[in-house]
Structure formats: C-alpha cells, structure tokens
Amino acid sequence: MSHVEWQGQAKFTIDGKEVVGYKGETILEVARREGINIPTLCYHEALEPYAVCRLCLVEVTVGKRTRLVTSCIYEVAPGIEVKTSTERVTRNRKAVLELLLARAPDAPVIRKLAAEYGIEKSRYPLIKNDNCILCGLCVRACREIVGADAIGFIDRGTERRVGPPIERQSERCIGCGTCVYICPTAAISLKDVSKSMPGVHKHPYDYEAPECSICGEMNLESESKAGER
Amino acid sequence: MIKSLADLEKAASEGARNIHPPYLKVMVGAATCGIASGANEVIAAAEESIKLIGNGAVVTRTGCIGMCYEEPLLDILKPGWPRLTYSHVKPEQVAGILEAVKDGKVIKEGLLGKIEEIEDITRNTRNTRYRFPLEKVPQEVAEAEHLFKLPFTDKQQHLAMRNCGIIDPESIEEYIARGGYFGLYEVLTEMEPDEVIDMVDKAGLRGRGGGGFGTGRKWRYCKQTEGYRYVICNADEGDPGAYMDRSLLESDPHSVIEGMLIGAYALESQQGYVYVRAEYPLAMQRLQKAIDDAYAHGLLGEVIFGTEFSFNLRIVKGGGAFVCGESTALMASIEGKPGEPRAKYVHTVEKGLWNQPTVLNNVETWANVPLIINKGADWFASIGTEGSKGTKIFSLVGNVERAGLVEVPMGITLKEIIYDIGGGIPGGKRFKAIQTGGPSGGCIPESLLDLEVDFDTLWEAGSMMGSGGMIVMDEETCMVDVAKFFIEFLKDESCGKCVSCREGLSQMHEILRRITEGEGQESDLDLLEELGKVMQDSSLCALGSSAPNPVLSTLRFFRDEYLAHIREKRCPAAVCTALIHYEINENCTGCTLCAKNCPVHAIAGKVKKLHVIDQDKCIKCGVCQDVCKFDAVTRNTRNTRNTHSSEKPS
Ligand SMILES: Cc1cc2nc3c(=O)[nH]c(=O)nc-3n(C[C@H](O)[C@H](O)[C@H](O)COP(=O)(O)O)c2cc1C
Ligand code: SF4
Ligand code: FES
Numbered sequence: 001m002s003h004v005e006w007q008g009q010a011k012f013t014i015d016g017k018e019v020v021g022y023k024g025e026t027i028l029e030v031a032r033r034e035g036i037n038i039p040t041l042c043y044h045e046a047l048e049p050y051a052v053c054r055l056c057l058v059e060v061t062v063g064k065r066t067r068l069v070t071s072c073i074y075e076v077a078p079g080i081e082v083k084t085s086t087e088r089v090t091r092n093r094k095a096v097l098e099l100l101l102a103r104a105p106d107a108p109v110i111r112k113l114a115a116e117y118g119i120e121k122s123r124y125p126l127i128k129n130d131n132c133i134l135c136g137l138c139v140r141a142c143r144e145i146v147g148a149d150a151i152g153f154i155d156r157g158t159e160r161r162v163g164p165p166i167e168r169q170s171e172r173c174i175g176c177g178t179c180v181y182i183c184p185t186a187a188i189s190l191k192d193v194s195k196s197m198p199g200v201h202k203h204p205y206d207y208e209a210p211e212c213s214i215c216g217e218m219n220l221e222s223e224s225k226a227g228e229r
Numbered sequence: 230m231i232k233s234l235a236d237l238e239k240a241a242s243e244g245a246r247n248i249h250p251p252y253l254k255v256m257v258g259a260a261t262c263g264i265a266s267g268a269n270e271v272i273a274a275a276e277e278s279i280k281l282i283g284n285g286a287v288v289t290r291t292g293c294i295g296m297c298y299e300e301p302l303l304d305i306l307k308p309g310w311p312r313l314t315y316s317h318v319k320p321e322q323v324a325g326i327l328e329a330v331k332d333g334k335v336i337k338e339g340l341l342g343k344i345e346e347i348e349d350i351t352r353n354t355r356n357t358r359y360r361f362p363l364e365k366v367p368q369e370v371a372e373a374e375h376l377f378k379l380p381f382t383d384k385q386q387h388l389a390m391r392n393c394g395i396i397d398p399e400s401i402e403e404y405i406a407r408g409g410y411f412g413l414y415e416v417l418t419e420m421e422p423d424e425v426i427d428m429v430d431k432a433g434l435r436g437r438g439g440g441g442f443g444t445g446r447k448w449r450y451c452k453q454t455e456g457y458r459y460v461i462c463n464a465d466e467g468d469p470g471a472y473m474d475r476s477l478l479e480s481d482p483h484s485v486i487e488g489m490l491i492g493a494y495a496l497e498s499q500q501g502y503v504y505v506r507a508e509y510p511l512a513m514q515r516l517q518k519a520i521d522d523a524y525a526h527g528l529l530g531e532v533i534f535g536t537e538f539s540f541n542l543r544i545v546k547g548g549g550a551f552v553c554g555e556s557t558a559l560m561a562s563i564e565g566k567p568g569e570p571r572a573k574y575v576h577t578v579e580k581g582l583w584n585q586p587t588v589l590n591n592v593e594t595w596a597n598v599p600l601i602i603n604k605g606a607d608w609f610a611s612i613g614t615e616g617s618k619g620t621k622i623f624s625l626v627g628n629v630e631r632a633g634l635v636e637v638p639m640g641i642t643l644k645e646i647i648y649d650i651g652g653g654i655p656g657g658k659r660f661k662a663i664q665t666g667g668p669s670g671g672c673i674p675e676s677l678l679d680l681e682v683d684f685d686t687l688w689e690a691g692s693m694m695g696s697g698g699m700i701v702m703d704e705e706t707c708m709v710d711v712a713k714f715f716i717e718f719l720k721d722e723s724c725g726k727c728v729s730c731r732e733g734l735s736q737m738h739e740i741l742r743r744i745t746e747g748e749g750q751e752s753d754l755d756l757l758e759e760l761g762k763v764m765q766d767s768s769l770c771a772l773g774s775s776a777p778n779p780v781l782s783t784l785r786f787f788r789d790e791y792l793a794h795i796r797e798k799r800c801p802a803a804v805c806t807a808l809i810h811y812e813i814n815e816n817c818t819g820c821t822l823c824a825k826n827c828p829v830h831a832i833a834g835k836v837k838k839l840h841v842i843d844q845d846k847c848i849k850c851g852v853c854q855d856v857c858k859f860d861a862v863t864r865n866t867r868n869t870r871n872t873h874s875s876e877k878p879s
Contacts, residue, residue, distance in 0.1 A: 052727045053573035054767045068766055088766070095763035099732035103507050123756060124736045125743075134725065153567075153725075156550060158735045160725030 010078040015085070021076035028056055028071040029085065038084055039093065039113060041100075041184055042135035043072045047144055050136050054096045055113075059083040068092065088116070098122045104131045107185035132187035134160055138179035148172045151179065230527045237405060237414055240526070244406030248396060249306060249361070251418050252285035253330065256304040258394055260293035260479040261511050262472070266300040267320070274320035275303065278327045290496030292480020294394025296381060297633035299341060302394075305330055309364040314376050316441035335369040342376030349392050350408045350603055381631050381650055386612070386618045389437075390636045400514050401522040404483040410528055413490050417536045425495035426452065429598065430604035438554075438591030439667075439695050440771075441617070441684035444598075445587060447496055451578035454586040458498040460489055461582065461589045463559060464505040464512070467551035468667035469718065471698035473622040473634055474592035478505070478512035481596070482519035486529070486542065488595030491602060493540045496588055501540065504559050506547040513544060520544070551668070553724035555770050556581075556589050556723065568726040570770035591696065595623055601640040613639035617683035621697055623665075625651050628658070628703035637682075644678040645703055659704040661802075664785070666695030668715045668722075669775035671782030672708060686870030691782040693775070707804035708787040709794055713741040713770050715779035723772055730773025733764040737780060743789060746807040747798040747868065754791055758784060792815040803866045806849045810868050813840050813853075816861035823862060824855035 010021045014036055021030040023160045026049065031038050041053035049072040056071045061081040068088060068112065083089065102124035104110050109135070114120070136153070139162060143149045150173035154163050180188045231237055255275045260270040268290075275288045279843040286394035296302065305324065306312050307330060315326060316339060329336045349359040387393065396403035404410070416425055430445025451458060466474040478485065489501050505513050520542055523529040532538045548568035552558050555570050560582045562568035573580070581587025597619060601609045603702055612620050616641040623646065626632045630652030637646065643663060649652065654660050662672040671692030673680065680686050684694050691721075702711065720734040721744060739756055743749045761777030768774045784791065793799045800808040813823070819837035831847040834840030840861075843852070 014482075031809070033542065049572075051769060054728050056765055070572065070769075074574050081459055092767040094765055096728050096767060099728055099736065125739055127735060127739055133728070134731070136726075139356070155725070156552070157721045157723045157725045158731060158738075159721075160731065224449060 004080055008099055010076045010080075012076060012078060012080045012082065014082040020185050025074055025076050027060070027069075027074045027076055027082055030076055031071065033083075036084060038071055039116075040072060041109070041113075041133065042137065044137055044141070044182065045188045047137065049073045050140065051132070053100075053135055055093055057089055057092050057096075059086050074204045093117060094119060098124065100133055102126060103128075103131065104133055104185055104187075107131050107133070107187075109184050128228060130187075131185045132162060133185055134162065135184065136162075137184065138162060138188060141178045141182045146174070146176055148174055148176070150174075230335075230411070231526060234414060235713060237410060240402045240405045241411075242406070244400065244402030244404070245398075247289075247400060248403050248406055250285075250287070251308050252287070253279075253282060253308075254306040255288045255327065256259070256277060256291045256306065256397075257288070258293055258300060258302040258304075259290040260476055261509075262293050262297045262476070263300045263302065263305065263499045264511070266297075271303055271323060272319050273513075274323040275327070276325040279283075282327060282331050289397050290399070291396065292393045293476045293634065295385070295390060295476075295634035295636065296341075296631075297419055298631045299633075300477050302341075303396075309362065310366055310370060311345040311361050311363060311373075312376075312548075313343050313370065313373065314341045315339045316341040333367060335367050335373075337369055340369070340373055342379055343370060347377075348387065348391065350388075350600060359644055360756045362489065374456070374670055380652060381633070381635075381701070384641060384649055386620050386635055386638050387636050388600055388612075389477065389484070389593050389622055390634070391600065392484065393476065396480055396481070398480050399518050401483060401519065401526060401528075404481070408603050408807070409483055409599065410487055412488050412599040413494075413528070414496055416491050416532055417534050422495045422497055423452070425491060428606045429495070429567045429601055432601045432609040433606075433613070434594065434601065434609065435617060435684060437593035437597070437621065437696065439693070441694055444590060444594055447578060447590075448492065450576070451586045452496055453587045454579045456585045457500075457581045457583075458496050459585055459587040460493050460496060460498045460501040460589060461559070461563070462489055462501070462503040462592055463554060463556075463589055464503055464545050464592045465554035465559060466506050466509075466592075466696065467722070468696055470626050470700055471624045471667060471696055473624055473697055475509050475512050476634055477592050477596055477622075478509070478516050482512075482516045483830050484596040484599060485516070485592055486519055486523055486697050488590075488598035488808070489542060490528070490540055491598050492588060492590070492595065494538055498588075499541065501538055501542045502545050502563055502582075503542065504545050504547055504553075507549045513546070515843055517544060517869045528766045536547045550724075551718075552724045552772055553769075555772060557745060557770070560587065561591065569726055570772070572727075572769050587762075593697075609725050614681065614683045616685050621682075621694065623699045625699050625701070626700040627664075627699075628654050628706070629701040630655050632762055632808045639683040640681045642678065643673065643680050643682060646682070646699065647678070651701065652699065654703045656703075656868070659705050660701070661704050662702045662708065662711075664691035664692075664700040664702065664711065664715075664779075665698065666778070667698045668718045669693075669778050670698070671693050672702070672786065673782075674709065674786040676786075691785055692778065705802050705804070707745075707802040708783045709741065709745055709800075710802075710804050711774070712779045712783045713738065713745055716741060716776070719772065721778045723776070724770075724850050727769040727773060729764050729768045730776060731769075733760055733768075733773070734776055736760060739776070741780070745800070745805040746793050747794065747805075749791075749795040751792070751795055754788070754793070757781075767823040797867075799867050801866055803864045808866070809849060810844055810865050811842055811847060811849065811853060812863050812865055813842060813861050814863055815839065816859045818859055819860070822856050822858070826852050826856045827850065845873075856874045 038056050040056045042050050051070045052072045058071045060069050094117045100110050101114045102122040142151050257268050257272045301318045303315045303318040346358045346360040426448045434444040435441040444575050458723050464474050545563050548562040553562050553568035556577050557571040558568045577587050613619050615835050620636050620638050622636045625635050664672045687694050716738045720738050727730045740753050761781045764777045765774045793801050803809050817839045824832040831843045
C-alpha cells in the first residue's frame, strides 16, 4: 500500500529486459512500445482502460511481493520486475480464454487466441451462445469518442448485457457505427438498411432502433450474425 | 448545546435518570427483529395499561439485546428492583404483568431473567460494573435467573453491543449516560490526532467488515496521503442472514457516530458518510434522528466542544446490490456512478472518494472505537486472541435452537457458539456443517468444531470471518445444494464486469446444477477446483476472488457427498429433487389424505388399503409426506426412475 514517490523515468524489467517507462504509463503501454506481446481484448489506445477481459495478466514483483496484475492498468514504477509468460500467467490466461470460448465459440478472435494457447474446444458447456463478451469497447467508444453515450450496460451478474438505456430506442444514437467497428467479436455487425447509406449497426438484443439523426433512414435491427467479420 | 465537560455531565445525569427513572419504566425491544415478532402490538398494549398505573410510569423503546429467538421482549424497570425481562410477550399478557408489578408482585410465567449489574463502560472506569440499587425485592425476583448468566448469554461479552437493549436508541442523553461522547471529549481536548491512531493500532482492532485489516494501520496509511480526507461507514450489509450492522444502527446509532467523529479527528477529516443499505428504513430513520440530535447538541458541525475540529456527517442510501458493499463500488455509488468495483492498483486510502484519501470502516468497527478510548488500548487488547483482539458479533441462524445476535470474545470455539450459546441442533438431529463469512464464505465440518474462532483460523479452515454470518446446518442439508445456493446468489450479485467472475460463476453454477441433477462426471470436480483457483487469482475484485469459497470448501470437506451424487446418482441428505423419490410404507392406513392432496394425482389406492405413488407422475413436491399423519411417506435418497442410475454402480 505504501508507495514510493518518484518523478520522470522509471527503469524496470520486463521478462528480464531492461526498459524505461514514464510516470503514469502502464506496463502494457511500455511492453507494446518495446515489442513485447501481451494479449488484450478490452484494451484500446484511444479509450480509458477497463481491465475486464483479464487477458493482459502479468506477474509483477515489487520488493518481496509477487502478484498477478492486469497490465493495462498497472502503472509502472522504478525497479519493478514484470514477467509476461510465467506458468501462473499462462494458466490464468488459458482459463480466461477457455471461459470466453464457452461463451462465444463462434467468434474468430476468441477462437484464434484460444488456439494460440492450445485450446481448440472449451471443456465448459455452452450455456448461451453470445458473441458479445462484454468488453465494453463499444460502450466506452460511444461515450468517450463519439460523446453520444447512447449505449451502456444493463443489469448485473450473468444477466449483464449491452444496450441503450432501459432497452428502448435511444435518441442519443447518431448512427455513426463506431461501436460496430470497434467490436472485436462482431457482436454488433454491419447491415445495409438504406439504399443510400450502408453501414448501420444492429445489436444482438431486442430493442427499438433509432433513426439516424443525420439521414433519418437508419435503423438498428435486432439480429445477430455470429462471426460475420 | 454541549460545549464542555460540565455540559456533558449534565446530559449524562439526565440520561441516567431516564435509563433508571425513579418511577416505573416499561421497555420493549423494538429493532426490526422485535417489530417482526410483534413488538409494536406489545408497546400499544403497554401504553394502554400504563395509564392505569400513573405515578409517572412510562413506556419506552429499546434496541435488540441479541435474543431474537425470545422476542418480543418486555423489560420492567422498577426502582429498587433489578431489571426484569419477559420473553415471547403477547399483547394480552401485558396488563397482567404490569398490574402485578404495580402491587409489588411478579408473574413468573414468561419471566426470562433479571439484570442486577451491568458492565460500566464510562470513561476511566476500567472493568468495573454498575450495580442496580436493590431494596425489598420479592421472592420471585430474588429467585429469577440472571439474564446475563443464561446459557445463551453467559459466554457472551457485549462491547460493540454495550448499549443494545439497554438504552433508548433515540435518546442522545441515555447514550451519554453510558459514557458516550466522553471519549470524543477526551480525544479532542487531550490527545493529538496521531496519538489516537497509535491507540487504535495498539488496541489491535481489525476491521469487522470482512477483510480484517488493522484499523489503526489503515488510518495511518490514509494519513500519509495529503488531500481532503473522507471517512465512510459501510452499512451496506448485503449478506443474506446477517443483520448485526442493522441491529447496531437501530439499537445504538450514536456509538457509530462517535466512532466516526474520533476517526475523523485522528485523520483530520471534515466530512463523513454512512452508506446504508436501501432495505434498512428503520436503521436509516434512527441514524438520521441521532445525526440530527448530535447536530442540535453541537456534537456534529462546527467547533465541536469549542475546539477547532469540525465534522459533517450525512447518510447515503445504498445502491441495492451486494457488490455495492465492496469499497470501490461503494465509493462509486456515493459519487453517483453505477455501483461497480473499479480496477485500480491504487488503494482507496490514497485515492478513494472523489479521488481523495478515504477511510472506509464497517459499522461494528466504528462502534468499537469509542470504547477503546474510554477503557484503553491495553484493556481492549486483553480480550481475544493473539492476532484478533476484542469481540465479534455473529448472527447465529439456521438449524440451531437459539438463533440471534451473539457477541463473543475472539478465540471462543465453534462448539461453544453452536452448543453452549446456540443450544445445539433442534429435533435431536446431527450437526453437519457451519457456514461462516457470508455467501462467499466456506463450510466448516464437525471435525473442526474445536476451532478457536478468529480472523486467521477461519481463513485457514477455508472460510472467513466475513461480516459475521453463521449458518448452522444439520444432517438433512445437502452440501452440494448449499454450494449451488451460494454460487447462484453470487452469480446474480456479481457486477458482471470481469470475465473470471462472471463466466466463472456462470460455469460453476451450471456444473453444480448438473451434479445435483445426477448428470455430473467425476472430472467435474477437478474442473471446479481448477476454475475456483483461477477465479481466486484473476478476478478484478474481492467478490470474484472469494466467490469460489463455497465450492472449494465443500469439495475439501464433503467430497464424498459430491461423489455420491456423481457415482451413485444419490443425494445422501435426500435434498436434491432430481435424485430422490417418495414411497409409501406399511404404516399406511389407507386414509386417502395423500391421494386427495397430491396436485398431480400420482397416488392410487383404495380406502383402508395401502396406497402407491406412481413414480412417473410424481413431481416430488412432498405434499404427501407433509399431510400424512402416520409417518407412512418416506423420502428416499435415490431416484428410482432415474435412467442413469444403473450406469456406474460404485
Ligand atoms: C462483494 C463485497 C461485499 C462487501 N460488503 C460489505 C458490507 O456489506 N459491509 C462491510 O462493512 N464490508 C463489506 N465488504 C468489505 C469492504 O469492501 C471493506 O473491506 C470494509 O467495509 C472495510 O471496513 P473494515 O476495515 O472496518 O472491515 C464487502 C466486500 C466485498 C468484496
Ligand atoms: S470480480 Fe465480479 S464483482 Fe468484482 S469486478 Fe469482477 S465481475 Fe464485478
Ligand atoms: S486488456 Fe487488460 S483486462 Fe482486458
């Protein structure tokens, strides 16, 4: 809990390699700059980190204490030792991927990542095939980049899902399609609903869609195509 | 307005006169538990009969003394007598009890016990007791049991609950009469803030809300960070079956306010919040009254006791989810954001509410603080075990004779709690397990009943202190079903943000469902253990990392029950519906009652002839067993129609 004050540069190691980070930078940012691969699903350079996919786990040793942290939010400090592929890291990443594969068995990105970790098939049962992995990229993009704040999370626990507030038509949606482009699993996919303009998003959930405030023709449709992209 | 020691003493003598008035006083335990068992009706009856007594006699309300299984409780305080307590009081009994008392007599029926002396917790009175002045006590009273020497109370020690069931929670004077706000006075006028922190640290107080983090240490860490510091009281109490925090707020709200004032002085904080669970209207109402009274007396607000110290306190109504009790979720909720844990590696003592250094403590933790000031750190540290000092309140519920709130010194054994205090298992049944620590706690088996309860021993036993829930389970409990129940609760109450917790709980629940329905495989047990470890390791907050406890602890201690479900398709406790069947034995007299009551007409049989259940039609609702007067219906630990049952005989 007690943390040492420091300014400027932090020298530390990632997998034994000496690296330099700056105040406020995360391990993930430094690792990417150094070309060290750490898998992520809920991270995007342009958005506030959210730390929910748990894929970017790494082991960090500070003094005598070693723990598992999510590198997308862990801020670097002088002297820390980061290890990105210990047995513990791999075991947890694998487990997370196996859980995700059970939820979204058709999503190419999940299948590919799982395969990289040697998982072809999840041992867990398919409870409900849902391509949306709740990474929150769409929600954050809509709020932080578009500024529309038209979609959010509804409910909690295993019922959590993405949709416009109270699952009714959101007047805030401007139909820009940012959520569609940012979604890693194509849970929100493109559909041509107007003659003039292609590229309108539809969500896998049932709710009324707004009209585009620009062209007035776009519609959200409640239909999901797994792995369309 | 209370500005000086003299003012405080004046209020104290006024309060003392109200606690033990020179006229007859009738008191009724009216916390939520008392009200649920009829306290309001008893109060109405008492108010009716008191009019006939006159001479200034009054009826007042008090909080919960912990004997919830005996409620409604009615106390008689007659000058010259010990305090008398009646249990299970019905409104129609009240007039009789009071008339007898008026004539100097005592009705023995329903008399639970008397109090002749009580722990004195006022300042600088280390370990003394207050004795009631007694004179001309009737024989029945002399013979009555001592309320604090009953099996339920004998091993208890009421520290945090010191005023519960003793004072009127809505009277600030009565709180002051019991030593209240004297500690605050001492702190403000005689101690440096850091001395207060040292004292709390030396006392060894650990957080009562779950983690057991050292309170003094937590305060010190917070103090190291510059900023506009906040103090918060966590009264979210989302554990099903746990109600000690509610009871404290309803029975003695000033103890929490004073604790927070002392903490705020130590931390040089000017603003505090009490985050109260939305489902606790009475606690909120009494706490609000206490806050208003404290403001009116100058004990909250500006220049308290004429010093430079100012402190404001406000209630925030909870967001209505279990996870809102988690520290970062709670603070997000106070800020008006969704009550979800936030992922940060900076602790809330450094960056908490509105990114300012913040101390969050549980209701019971705060309530202990004034006591440490009044009676000293050494006194407090002399109670309890090496690593866990003081007492802990548990809500003892489930298959136990005497259910209620028990406050016991740390280090007491589980056996003493269950058998001596709780009176053991009802109906001559066998004990199976005790679940401690709330939904993400664990189940402890009979072999560990000698465990001396404290933060560390419970942790080592695969469970935890949590906020102090204790559910006793008898032999008719299925441990797989219990694990499933808690996982289901957590699956609905998790915020659903991070993959490990959300997907992990969802899969755990599904695997447990399969096992309880006889579709499990032995490999499922390894999978559950593996999954549990991953959730512990990689979840974002403590809900997810502690969520596997119910599964891991039952797998550790009750693996044979899992195996019976899997290998033999048998639920040993005959609980899991899919794995049981009902049968009618030769006790059947052919009365036809079961056949008439069966909702699906699965029972056939002629009058005065043995009846038979059609297993294919039976939906296992158990109505036949409930209605049978001849014990002729049995519930059996196997499902005869289960197609898997012949698969793998063990
Ligand atoms: C899911 C979850 C729920 C919690 N609920 C409560 C609660 O209802 N009351 C409480 O005091 N602490 C609760 N806690 C613990 C708090 O996060 C925090 O540790 C505690 O309030 C600190 O106070 P203490 O040090 O006095 O124990 C909860 C923790 C988690 C992870
Ligand atoms: S561990 Fe559970 S409750 Fe905590 S953030 Fe993750 S999903 Fe939410
Ligand atoms: S990228 Fe860090 S948790 Fe998702």
